[in-house]
Amino acid sequence: MDNFIEISDITKTYWSDDGKTETKVILPLSMAIAEGEMVMFLGPSGCGKTTLMRIVGGLETQDQGSIRLRGELLAGPDRRRGMVFQSYSSFPWLTVRNNIKFGTRYRTDISRQEKEEITDHYMNMVGLVRYGDFYTNRISGGMRQRVAIARTLASSPDVLLMDEPFGALDAQTREHLQFQLMDINKSEKKTTIFVTHDVEEAILLANRIIIFSSRPARVVKEIDVDAVISAEDRRNGTADVAAFMTMRGDILTLIRAEYAHNLEET
Amino acid sequence: MHAAIYGRVFSNLLAFRKALPRRTEIILGALGFVLFLSVWHIFAASGTIRPEFLPKPISVAQAFVRLFTERDFATDIVISVGRVWFAFFLSVIVAIPLGLIMSTYRSVGAVLEPFIDFIRYLPVPALVPLLVIWFGVGEASKIAVLWTGTFFQLILLVADDTKRVPVEYIESGHTLGATNGQIMRHIIIPAALPSMVDNLRITLGWCWTYLIVAEIVAANSGIGHVIWSLRRFVKTPEVMAGIVAIGIIGLLTDQAFRYAHARLFSYLRR
Incomplete structure (x- = not known):
């Protein structure tokens, strides 16, 4: 190993x-x-x-x-090292899409266009495309955790x-x-x-x-x-x-x- | 039939921890004023209390109009509003950054908190003589009174708002690659902003309560000055009209803040 x-x-x-x-x-x-x-x-x-x-x-x-x-x-x-917490850690002031996009915010290895593509990719992967414009306190707990997972993955942790x-x-x-x-x-x-x-x-x-x-x-x-x-x-x-x-x-x-x-x- | 309808309306009004329709809330709010004015009128009209002490609401309303027609009360209002907002602005621009720093760096909080708590409990009117000695009898001392009344309260409220930001938000920021400065700008401030704006609304209300204190010392303008000078001639309706003017301005400002809060932070609605 x-x-x-x-x-x-x-x-x-x-x-x-x-x-x-x-x-x-x-x-x-x-x-x-x-x-x-x-x-x-x-x-x-x-x-x-x-x-x-x-x-x-x-x-x-x-x-x-x-x-x-x-x-x-x-x-x-x-x-x-990206972390997903037990409690809902998605940001309530951002929409689902912007929460996921936040994961790419501090990445300097990709362009703005790539950040958009990565956001689309993970929104699609966690099945939240339809809810992109929703704020996170209007979606269920399960969806919020999906947002948190997608946001963490979007930051591309090892x-x-x-x-x-x-x-x-x-x-x-x-x-x-x-x-x-x-x-x-x-x-x-x-x-x-x-x-x-x-x-x-x-x-x-x-x-x-x-x-x-x-x-x-x-x-x-x-x-x-x-x-x-x-x-x-x-x-x-x-x-x-x-x-x-x-x-x-x-x-x-x-x-x-x-x-x-x-x-x-x- | 009617009994059933009344019963339903009554149980809706007294539903435990349930929201009411906006229109019902407005009607109930207006009803509160009507009730207060009615009780006041009944007491004043009964003759048990002399009109120099308790004039009828209508006399106060007439005095309110007279303040505008016989005195330049609109200018006094503008001056008072200017003083309150200027002092409040000075409080906000110092209290918000300092409150953020206090809650972020424990050492800064540990140094400042006991001192601010001490000042916070000092009665503002007791500080007026000192502030007049320091700042003279001009505008500066009036602004200083209003600033003292709000700043020390606001700074602790801002620090509390910031402390209440869930630690998971901050830890998420760290693991997403944000620096401390980015966490402050992109996470802590947006997370704390709704309660901060709410506390600004409350402290602005406190600022108005200190207006009379600020404008009774060597002032020749402002709502407080008008109220205080008319008191000498026992013009109770005019004094009460001046107080009502402060209440109306306060109510309008409060509603404007609430409206802005609801618009800015619409995401808080469930």
Whole structure:
């Protein structure tokens, strides 16, 4: 596996406001992610998976360790790592089209004409052409998340970071967007780190699932989903149900054990 | 039949947290004024309170007309409006950038906030003697009174508006490649602008409340001066007419702000 993203010996500790109590969120943790891979971070609530993803995105600073992208040491956020948040982050003062176009605003590698074309491309990809002139508070939550995904893709990041992007959506919209993301991933081949609590979502979308322990986060298990159920079968709905359910059961058992361990500790 | 219709109208009017049609709102707003004027008239006409203290609404209306025909009240209004807007403009051009900086750079906020909070709680009328010593009895001291009354309130409101911009917007900006300056111009200001404009409307209202304070010290023009000088002759209807004039200007300005807000930020409508 080529090391497109290298996470090396990352640690993170949070301190209480009075500075007296420390909470270790991440113990020395290392992993590598290949180019084009979709990796799901899965684990009990509050285990530190979002913190790790935010560190990769440069939105939080680690205490120790380093993050490298194509071998280059990263510090702070930039356009190479685009983020889609759980809460709706599309800008209400811009229309759907202008929100997506905003993704190209700080790109100096393309012309104005290309920015328009890229906007059209992603509006089309997320199926929002009809809603281009709508402000985002007049469209549904699912559409807003599609805007956020399209805006991030329009900025052409090397890595897509998704923090429970479908967490606030109803089941049907969620499923629709999961399939849409699979299509996007197939066509864009974008390296993606996706944080979720939803085991089925993880199995459906991932090339690889990384299961974290309860806080402080360490990797409990890595599952190469592609080796068990092909991405094609998952996309087409022809996956072996028994294999799917077995994997789901194994993951849930691991997470439940970690959750119980966390309860004992607290 | 009638009882059912009245029942429905009544329940619509008292629907819990439901919007009313615009026309109904206007009618109810006008009704509030009519009710107030009626109660006032009944009290004044009953004779329980002497007319020097509480003239009838009609006497105030006649005095209102007299202010324009017998005195150059229109000029006083223009002067007062000019003072209020000039002082307000000076407040805005300093408070907005400073409020933005205060909320963006915590160190600046930490230095300025306690001091501004301290000044904010000082009663403006108590500062008038000091402002007259500093700025003299001319226009400058009047503007200073109005500025002091609004600036320290506005700066904290602007800082609060900016702080309330969702962190996801700012983090999105960073991950889309924007610099801090671009995030300020392209994300923070547009995101905070609707509540900022709303707070401008409110602080402009406060600016009008300090007008009388500003125009009673060595003034020879302005609505405040008119009210204060007529008070000496116990011309209560004219005094009340002057107050009504401030109320009308305030109401019109407020409505203009609301209209502009609705037009500028139509995207907020659901």
